[in-house]
Amino acid sequence: MHTNVATNHTKTEILQLLLQLGLTSGGSFAIWRKPKSNTVEIVLDDTTEPVKVGLSIEGLDPGFIVHPFADQADKKAYFIKANKYFSFEIDRPLDSDELPEWAKVQLNNQNKLSPEEIRELLINQTLVSKVQNSKLSEEKDHFTQLVKEGIKAIQEDKLEKVVPARTKTISIPSSFNLSCTLLSLMEAYPNAFINFFHLPHVGTWIGASPETLIETKGDIFYTMSLAGTQKATGDNPLKSVAWTQKEIEEQALVSRYIVSCFKKIRLREYEEHGPKTVLAGNLLHLRSDFRINMNETGFPELGSIMLGLLHPTSAVCGMPRREAHDFLQEYEGFDRSFFSGFLGPVNIQGSTSIYVNLRTASLHDNQATLYAGAGVTEDSDPEKEWEETELKCEIIGKFIQNPSA
Template sequence: MQTKVATNLTKTEILQLLLQLGLTSAGSFAIWRKPNSNTVEIVLNETANPVKVDLSIENLEPGFIVHPFADQVDKKAYFIKASKYFSFELDKPLASDELPEWAKIQLSNQQRLSPQEIRELLLNQTLSSKTQSSKLSEDRSHFIQLVKEGVKAVQQNHVEKVVPARTKTISIPSNFNLSCTLLSLMDAYPNSFINFFHLPQVGTWIGASPEILIETKGDIFTTMSLAGTQKATGDNPLKSVAWTQKEIEEQALVSRYIVSCFKKIRLREYEEHGPKTVIAGNLLHLRSDFRINMQETGFPELGSIMLGLLHPTSAVCGMPRLEAHNFLQEFEGFDRSFFSGFLGPVNIQGSTSIYVNLRTASLQDKEATLYAGAGVTEDSDPDKEWEETELKCEIIGKFIQNPSA
C-alpha cells in the first residue's frame, strides 16, 4: 500500500483552499490578518441564513462580528460563529496534511479550484447582495456640495465636525485573483487589519482598516483616535510630515470624544499616548492611543460598554454625534451599509479586536464599490476633500484592478 506524500503548500495555495472551503460551504465566513501580525485566520459557519446577535461581546462564543454604520432598530450585529476555525503563519511552510480535519474532509469531495473558478464562484454568490448605493454617491458635484453644506453647518454651530462619504464603482477584471489581492494587501499594509467576509444574501466585502475601535485582551482594554489625512511623500514621510491646524484640531476632536465617553461612565483612570503620526498605506494620519486596566478600574465589560458609546465615532460621523448623524441622513443621499460600521474577531484566542470598517469595498456581480469619507470642519476645502477620498479609494481599488500589485 502506497503512502501519500504530503506536499508543502504556498501561502497563495493555502488562501485559495480556504476561500474554496468558504465559498463551497453555502455558509458565512471571514478571513483576516491583524495589524503587525503574520497569522492569517478563518472562521466558518455553514448555517445558510446569517445570524444576528446582541452586542454583549463578553458573552459571545468565539466568532467574527460585522455591524453596519446605521444605528438599526434591532441594535444587533451579524455574527459568524467559529463553528470551524483555522490559522496559519504566512512565513512558515504548511504541509497539505497539516490542514484541519474538517478542511480535509470537505476538500476530499472536491476538485481543487483554480483562481478563475474561485472568481466565478465568488461573483455568482454576490449577484443578489448589491449594496444600495445611488448614482448621487458617485457624483463629484454632489460630494462637493455635500462638503459645502457641511462647512455651512459648522459655521452656523449646528455641528463641530461632520464626515460625509461617497462611493466609487470600479469593474472587477477578468484576471481578478482574490487570494493574490488579499496577500498583496497584507504585504502592502502591514499596519492595517486586512479582512474579507462573506454573508450569503447580505454582502461580500474586502478591506484594510487602519483603525481599532476597541480591543480587549486579558484585563487590558485599548482604543484609539485616528484622524487627519495627508499623502505620504518622500523617502521618509514620517520625518518630513507637517500638519495644519485644521488636521490637528480634527484629530483632537476625536480624542476629546473618547475622553467624554469615559466621563459618561465615570471612568477616570486611563492612559493616553499621542498624538503621533502613523502611516497607513499611501496615507499619513494622526493617532492617539488609550489604554485601561479593566480589573483595576472595576469595568470587566468595558468592551461592550465602549462599543455602544463610541460607535459611530466622530472620525466617521462627526460631532456632536446625533446632530452630525442627522446631517448625514439629510444630505448624504445613500446607504453606507457596512462602510464605517465595525467588524472583527470576538473571543478568538483569548482576545477581541474590533475595527472601524474603513478602506473597504463591497463586491457584487462584476463590480466593486469603494467607500471613503472626509472630515469636514469650517476650514475644509471641498476640492481637497474630494482628492482625499480619491486617495482613500485607491488603497483598495488598485489591488482589485491589479491583484498582483
C-alpha cells in the same frame, strides 16, 4: 484533491483553499490578518442563514462580528460563529497534514479550484447581494456640494465636524485573483486589519482598515483616536510631515470624544499616548492610543460599554454625534451599509479586536464599490476633500484592478 499525501502549499495556495472552503460551504465566513501580525485566520459557519447577535460581546461565542454604520432597529449585528476555525503563519509553507480535519474532509470531496473558478464562484454568490447605492453617491458635484453644506452647518454652529462619504464603482477584471489580492494587501499594509467576509444574500466585502475601535485582551482594554489625513511623500514621510491646525484640531476632537465617553461612565484611570504620526498605506494620519486596566478600574465589560458609546465615532460621523448623524441621513443620499460600521474577531484566542470598517469595498456582480469619507471642519476645501477620498479609494481599488499593484 488527495489530502492523504502530504504536500507543501504556498501561502497563495492555502488562501485559495480557504476561499474555496468558504465559498463552497453555502454559509458565512471571514478571513483576516491583524495589524503587525503574520497570522492569517478564518472562521466558517456553514449554516445558510446569516446569524445576528446582541452587542454584549463578553458573553458571545468565539466568532467574527459585522455591524453596519447605521443603528439597527433590533440593536443586533451579524455574527459568523467559529463553528470551524483555522489559523496559519503566512511566512512559512504549510504542509497539507497541518490543515484541520474539517478542511481535509471537505476538500477530499472537491476538485481543487483554479483562481478563475474561485472568481466565478465569488461573482455568482454576489449576484444577489443587497447593494443599494444611488448614482448620486458616485458624483463629484454631489460630494463637493455635501462638503459645502457641511461647512455651512459648522459656520451656523449646528455642527463642529461632519464626515460625508461617497462611493466609486469599478469593474472587477477577468484576471482578478482573490487570494493574490488579499496577500498583496497584507504585504502592502502591515499595520492595517486586512479582512474579507462573505454573508450569503447580505454582502461580500474586502478591506484594509487602519483604525481599531476597541480591543480587549486579558484585563487590558485599548482604543485609539485616528484622524487627519495627508499623502505620504518623500523617502522618510514620518520625519518630513507637517500638520495644519485644521488636521491637529480634527484629531483632537476625536480624542476629546473618547475622554468624554470615559467621563460619562465615571472612569478616571486611563493612559493616553500621543498624538503621533502613523503611516497607513500611502497616507499619513494622527493617532492617540488609550489603555485601561479593566480589573483595576472595576469595568470587566468595558468592551461592550465602549462599543456602545464610541460607534459611530466622530472620525466617521462627526460631532456632536446625533446632529452629525442626522445631517448625513438628510444630505448624503445613499446607504453606507457596512462602510464605517465595525467588524472583527470576538473571543478568539483569548482576545477581541474590533475595527472601524474603513478602506473597504463591497464586491457584487462583476463590480466593486469602493467607499471613502473625509472629515469636514470650518477650514475645509471641497476640492481637497474630494482628492482625499480619491486617495482613500485607491488604497483598495488598485489591488482589485491589479492584484500585484
